[in-house]
Amino acid sequence: MSKLRVAVIGAKGRIGSEAVKAVEAADDMELVAELGRGDELETLADAGAQVAVELTHPDSVMGNLDFCVRHGIHAVVGTTGWTDERLARLRTSLEASPETGVLIAPNFSIGAVLTMRFAQLAAPYFESVEVVELHHPNKADAPSGTATRTAQLIAEARREAGSAPQPDATTTALDGARGADVDGVPVHSVRLRGLLAHQEVLLGGEGETLTVRHDSLHHSSFMPGILLGARRVVSTPGLTFGLEHFLDLG
Numbered sequence: 001m002s003k004l005r006v007a008v009i010g011a012k013g014r015i016g017s018e019a020v021k022a023v024e025a026a027d028d029m030e031l032v033a034e035l036g037r038g039d040e041l042e043t044l045a046d047a048g049a050q051v052a053v054e055l056t057h058p059d060s061v062m063g064n065l066d067f068c069v070r071h072g073i074h075a076v077v078g079t080t081g082w083t084d085e086r087l088a089r090l091r092t093s094l095e096a097s098p099e100t101g102v103l104i105a106p107n108f109s110i111g112a113v114l115t116m117r118f119a120q121l122a123a124p125y126f127e128s129v130e131v132v133e134l135h136h137p138n139k140a141d142a143p144s145g146t147a148t149r150t151a152q153l154i155a156e157a158r159r160e161a162g163s164a165p166q167p168d169a170t171t172t173a174l175d176g177a178r179g180a181d182v183d184g185v186p187v188h189s190v191r192l193r194g195l196l197a198h199q200e201v202l203l204g205g206e207g208e209t210l211t212v213r214h215d216s217l218h219h220s221s222f223m224p225g226i227l228l229g230a231r232r233v234v235s236t237p238g239l240t241f242g243l244e245h246f247l248d249l250g
Ligand SMILES: NC(=O)c1ccc[n+]([C@@H]2O[C@H](COP(=O)([O-])OP(=O)(O)OC[C@H]3O[C@@H](n4cnc5c(N)ncnc54)[C@H](O)[C@@H]3O)[C@@H](O)[C@H]2O)c1
Pocket: 009, 010, 011, 012, 013, 014, 015, 016, 035, 036, 037, 038, 039, 055, 056, 057, 058, 060, 064, 077, 078, 079, 080, 081, 105, 106, 107, 108, 109, 222
């Protein structure tokens, strides 16, 4: 069977360099291009890439995806900073290339995907829910893509269950003290040397609390998700948001 021809954009970065090694080590894949900042995107087409793994920066991702979609190159995207407006632009460009698939995964680690699912399940059963995400200080965006998605899923679950607004008697607060408001869920961002990517979802009810915590301790935690994404995206046209759609979580 022929190998899947995979390119990595952002190949010299923290996660990109790990992705290069993971693709090289995968028996069913061939690494056909490694692009860094300033490299010509035409290289992707010249190399015959079927899938581009996009791991760059929120300022770069839209241009890179625009090229991929226009050239029918499927994409697996880990870069964060997604807004409704950006997603709408991407959906519009995909309409002109209906056979192309793009997977955007706020987090490729199975533990983080499960954290999101557990939080979503638990959220309607507790009065209070807050998200704390903790990352290395070189991260460009806050809150993290994972925390933003987690908060959105929590808010959706609470809306569907008809949950009351969260109790919060705060009338005086320093700017930022109560975190960012994502769909009514407070999200707090910590940036600390020594950390990689961590998240806690704190849930509180009468006389009890529940904490769901996930820690990515090494970039290798993201690799099985990236490889799975590359294998699946080639037969999944259109936009898929979240790795959970490629996992059988029941
Ligand atoms: N979804 C996930 O599971 C996951 C996990 C880790 C990181 N990330 C995200 O991936 C992105 C990269 O993270 P990082 O920690 O590796 O950052 P990084 O700064 O270490 O690496 C990014 C690399 O991309 C390069 N780059 C920037 N613009 C480019 C362009 N136009 N073309 C080619 N290369 C370009 C940079 O020079 C750099 O080498 C961030 O958005 C981060 O949040 C996602």
